[in-house]
Amino acid sequence: NQEIRLISRPKGMPREEDFQFVEVPIPEPREGEVLVRTLYLSVDPYMRGRMTERKSYIAPYRLNEVITGGIVGEVVRSKAEGIAKGDVVLGELGWRKYNVAKAKHLTKVSPHLAPASLALGVLGMPGLTAYFGLLDIGQPKAGETVVVSGAAGAVGMVAGQIAKIKGCRVVGIAGSDQKVQYLTQELGFDAAINYKTTKDIRADLKEACPNGVDIYFDNVGGEISDAVLTLINQGARIPICGQIALYNLEKPDLGPRIQTQLLINRALMKGFIVSDYKPRFKEGLTQLAEWVRTGKIKYTENIIEGFENTPKAFIGLFKGENVGKQLVKVADR
Numbered sequence: 001n002q003e004i005r006l007i008s009r010p011k012g013m014p015r016e017e018d019f020q021f022v023e024v025p026i027p028e029p030r031e032g033e034v035l036v037r038t039l040y041l042s043v044d045p046y047m048r049g050r051m052t053e054r055k056s057y058i059a060p061y062r063l064n065e066v067i068t069g070g071i072v073g074e075v076v077r078s079k080a081e082g083i084a085k086g087d088v089v090l091g092e093l094g095w096r097k098y099n100v101a102k103a104k105h106l107t108k109v110s111p112h113l114a115p116a117s118l119a120l121g122v123l124g125m126p127g128l129t130a131y132f133g134l135l136d137i138g139q140p141k142a143g144e145t146v147v148v149s150g151a152a153g154a155v156g157m158v159a160g161q162i163a164k165i166k167g168c169r170v171v172g173i174a175g176s177d178q179k180v181q182y183l184t185q186e187l188g189f190d191a192a193i194n195y196k197t198t199k200d201i202r203a204d205l206k207e208a209c210p211n212g213v214d215i216y217f218d219n220v221g222g223e224i225s226d227a228v229l230t231l232i233n234q235g236a237r238i239p240i241c242g243q244i245a246l247y248n249l250e251k252p253d254l255g256p257r258i259q260t261q262l263l264i265n266r267a268l269m270k271g272f273i274v275s276d277y278k279p280r281f282k283e284g285l286t287q288l289a290e291w292v293r294t295g296k297i298k299y300t301e302n303i304i305e306g307f308e309n310t311p312k313a314f315i316g317l318f319k320g321e322n323v324g325k326q327l328v329k330v331a332d333r
């Protein structure tokens, strides 16, 4: 068995040297526990926040301890009622090839869910984030214009597609021409902008949003958001989902002050954490599953093979290497 520990708190962009692979024994499950073999491991931007020592909605990772995150695995030994060998489960587990977990901390993944990795993406935490952030805070109405930043990522691509289902004009912002093409040609976005190559993002946005912006689903913050916020309409809603452009900054980035924009437009800006909606997860997953089944929501997974590539996959999130949900495939079923 192997596990990945955080051995230094990243300064700026995380580096492979911040992580260490350590050989550990395969643990033995006790009463009420199961042994889980990792199949897919999720790397997520929020983990960067946990690598820094500071107060947040979730405790920081501890140095020299295993990193934890979302994992889909197969039960290989069970000492718990209701979970059998061969079941596929989802849990918040260590970055390990094998974990022992209490059965009550795991969720069974439906055997009909193919591939099971979707429980970490469109039919899991990122999908739910898009669903509740857009629908509950964004309150989209047909005919409105929705801008999504980080649009070709796990959350962004679902948020944009739900906005399309609701009859909105949807404009995505992403970091490569390939992503722009994917959004407009495969996912049905009305327009998309490559923020890395545009000469004037505000001008491009203005052209893509001739009626202004009613909802801005913000995954990135920073200068991209500064530009979008100059174009909001009366009564705009701005779900603050993430601020990835700021996660690796050592000093706060003081952009233009936008409060006047909120004031004169009576706009709502609201941060949220997906776990706030836990009591409604079943509703969200049922709806998302139906949209996926009927082809109304498409998804892409960016899968890197091999446990040894986990740090690389994580760091890649901050370089925009992924289209869709970034996963590490650790083992076959």
Ligand code: NDP
Pocket: 044, 045, 046, 125, 126, 129, 150, 151, 152, 153, 154, 155, 156, 173, 174, 175, 176, 179, 219, 220, 240, 241, 242, 243, 244, 245, 246, 272, 273, 274, 275, 317, 318, 319, 320, 321, 322, 323, 324, 325, 326
């Ligand atoms: P993604 O799949 O979107 O991966 C991250 C993407 O962010 C990259 O592919 C990259 O795409 C983009 N990015 C990286 N650095 C920058 C930068 N400096 N400026 C602009 N874009 C950048 O990740 P997720 O979908 O999992 O997460 C998206 C956002 O949602 C994150 O901010 C995350 O923290 C947040 N989140 C919030 C949750 C909540 O409960 N509030 C839950 C889950 C996620 P590109 O090529 O376009 O640059």
